[in-house]
Amino acid sequence: MTTTQIRLGDLSSGGASSAHRPPLGWAVHDSLAVTKRNLISLTRQPQLIVFSTIQPVIFVLMFTYVFGGAIRVPGVDYVDYLMPGIFCQTVVFGAINTGIGLSDDLQKGLVERFRSLPMARSAVLAGRTSADLVRDVFVVLLMLIVGYAVGFRVQTNLLGLVAGIAVLLLFAFSMTWIFAVVGLKAPSPETAQAMSFPILAPLVFASSAFVSTSTMPGWLQVFANHQPVTAAVNATRGLMLGGPTAGHVWESLAWSVAILAVFAPLAIRSYRKAA
Secondary structure, X not given: OOOOOOOOOHHHXXXXXXXXXXXXXXXXXXXXXXXXXXXXXXXXXXXXXXXXXXXXXXXXXXXXXXXXXXXXXXXXXXXXXXXXXXXXXXXXXXXXXXXXHHHHHHHHXXXXXHHOOOOOOHHHHHHHHHHHHHHHHHXXXXXXXXXXXXXXXXXXOHHHHHHHHHHXXXXXXXXXXXXXXXXXXXXXXXXXXXXXXXXXXXXXXXOOOOOOHHHOOHHHHHHHOOOHHHHHHHHHHHHHHOOOOHHHHHHHHHHHHHHHXXXXXXXXXXXXXXX
16 A cells, blocks of 8 residues: 655645655745745735835935935945945845744744645745745835935946845845744744844944944944945945945855855754754
């Protein structure tokens, strides 16, 4: 007698007809199914998208019209200097949602139900981070529209704009794995959110996102000039505004790959222990 296991998503894709799919195929299939589940859940909570975009819009308006008059950046309009930093700040703060979502799934027992299914263990984490990446695409495009409304203009070309967004999204994807670890370690979604801010605050505000690092005290410049958010902001800014670019891009890509190499395995290990 033989038995056939029904994989996640088989009810909509033919069930046992996919029985001979290789392990990698199963992992991709299961990850896409979980990604779809998370995106559907997101569309049923539109207020989450609305409020996650209100904060960066406030930052744009505040820094442009309140603080912008007091901040001078040689050789470039402040709004053009600001917007790449806002793009980066938006996706970095958005990465918190990965940790909160995973913590919420753990608390509700959803992860236990996933574990009872014959599905790839990596699918839960890959599905969550992939769904958050899709959300980041939407939010960055929305912030681009807001930026153009307040006077931001790309100084290079369409290719530079697309490349800048691509570098930014890779960095955002790597950051979601950091907060996946935080969410899996936290006992509740509220704690996951509280644990995330001390990580985010120094990375975002002690960076080149809003002001040049040359205006900071010497001891702070050492940190600000050699951390991942500054690398991502400088790469995005170079691709969109021009100037020295290649070195910043390679530095940002190196940070993104390094973060993924360290925190993706840590997240998988934490998932196995937590679930």
